[in-house]
Amino acid sequence: MVSGGDRSEIVFFDVETTVPTRSGQGYAILEFGAILVCPRKLVETQSYSTLVRPADLSLISSRSVRCNGITQNAVVSAPNFAQIADQVYEILHGRIWAGHNILKFDCPRIREAFAEINRPPPEPKDTIDSLAVLTQRFGRRAGDMKMATLAAYFGLGQQTHRSLDDVRMNLEVLKYCATVLFLESCLPDIFTEKRFVSPPAMTRSHSNEKLSRDAMVVNTDASSSSVKIEINQISSVTSQRIEVNHSMPSIMTPNKWEDASDRAKSNTGHSDPFDLGLLSDEVMRESIQSNETVEEESGSGSPQISIAVASEGSSDNANFIEPDEVSITSISVLLAPFYRGTQRIQIMHKDIGLQLCCNHLKVRFGISAKFIDHAGRPRLSFVVDGTPNLCWVLDACDSLAQKLSIDSGSSSEWRPVVTRKAGFLNSPTVRLHVPTVADGSVSRWLTDIYQKDTSTTTPQRLVFSRFDVAELDALFTPGIFVDVFFSLDPYDYQQNAGIRLVAKKLIIHS
Secondary structure, eight states: OOOSSOOOSEEEEEEEEOOOOSTTOOOOEEEEEEEEEOTTTOOEEEEEEEEOOOSOGGGOOHHHHHHHOOOHHHHTTSOOHHHHHHHHHHHHTTSEEEESSIIIIIHHHHHHHHHHTTOOOOOOSEEEEHHHHHHHHTTTTTSSOOHHHHHHHTTOOOOOOOHHHHHHHHHHHHHHHHHHHHHHHHOTTTSOSOOSSOGGGOOOOHHHHHHTTSOEEEEEOTTSSOEEEEEOOOOOOOOOOOOOOOOOOOOOOTTSOOOOHHHHHHTTTSOOOOOHHHHHHTOOHHHHHHHOOOOOOBOOOOOOEEEEEOOOOGGGGTTOBOGGGOOGGGEEEEEEEOSTTOEEEEEEETTEEOEEEEEEEEEEEEEEOOSBOTTSOBOEEEEEEOOHHHHHHHHHHHHHHHHHHHHTTOOOEEEOSEEOOTTOTTSOEEEEEEOEEEETTEEEESSEEEEEOTTOSSOEEEEESSOOHHHHHTTSOTTOEEEEEEEEEEEEETTEEEEEEEEEEEEEEO
16 A cells, blocks of 8 residues: 555546445445556556445345346455545545546445445545546547447457456556547548547647637528528548557456556557546546536535625626517527637527526425536536526527537437426426535535525625535525526537526525
8 A cells, every 4th residue: 555645646446336226225335446547658556456345245136246247255255345445545535536437426436435434535636537538539439438338449358347457448448549539630631531529529639729710600590490500611530440559457466556667667568658638638627517417306404604785786687688588580509619629509699698587486496416526526406497488598599509519410419408397298497507616625606696585675695604505405495486697508518418507696585
């Protein structure tokens, strides 16, 4: 075990778990594996893996065994999670975390495991989810984005679904993908004309950065319901499969850190010329934080909030318009430059970014915190009933944005911004997101939240004592009314696309 001093390495990690067999049953960690990787040379320096004995061995069902091959007999003499918690914390805390689909699976499992033993979980310096990176940068040329499929595409063998094997395979897949993307950006004329990466995830190059300044615009025709697409400039490059002679590293001894310098020296015949910094530069962190789609459930709690008297201020609301003021024929959508050569859809109204305000919307479902962001903080949202005029405007924006998404080459599944479910046909709903930000070690909401009661005419701004979802949830109880001021932020992330409604200001009617 190496004590925590230098935390510059990237830690690739993976957990294998039981598979729930009934509703409400959670996951139990059966194996934890991690490698430390030098970010400059992509050389594995240390490794650690161990089986983990769950509190209830009966959770290891036949379905679980079929998934990863870990049986009850295999873990009966293994340590429980409390016995390895110090080692796991030491490996993960303060480092950059990397892995495939870790944001939605592995990170929550780690936090749950530490919560079960009443210990604070490790926190990452940052996170690289290769599922997100490769979806954005490599596209669907290799099929679906599962690790097994990507490994098969590059001839790396079959995925074993064992932690240490999987993280090493993950690193190799990233190397191969980086090689292809590097060659595409350097030698665009050599590749064929059609490219498999969707336009919102363009490969970084000087030519593409220039092209990103040109926009694709979609407008509604005032005399008809048809949609006209004006393409100013489009350019694309296709990749071809590159065969690289690069073997997988041999498996290290489990249950302890092992120095990898000797093996690295013996592997000098293999080419590791790429700096993971190049790839991490391609991770659109802001896009990932703002573009994830969520479908969540509400929580509960009691408030610990102070109140500061603040005027609602007409100047604060000047850029927001009510649905009744929106002219459907004046709505347009365009592909605009976003980040390092990428593009994203923007929704405009009379050549100004569309932002809406709606008064007295009824809360259907309170604050939800089911999903987490790259640092393990909850992503917050709540659901309100949509008025006919609001839904009319949102449906029009949805239709235009979806058409542009399809016409620009995206293969992502589009999720309607207005939800209409059986049993609620006469009462559609919309989800409003409350963004958060970290100031050092302290997190806070970005949304300005006010409260207004019947005895006052001026809303009072709420100042929260700490980042506590329970405090916020107690305010947004189903049945109350809120005035909402929000932006319309289209996203295209992990093969899901749609429009996200981001709350900028909320006034709660108590």
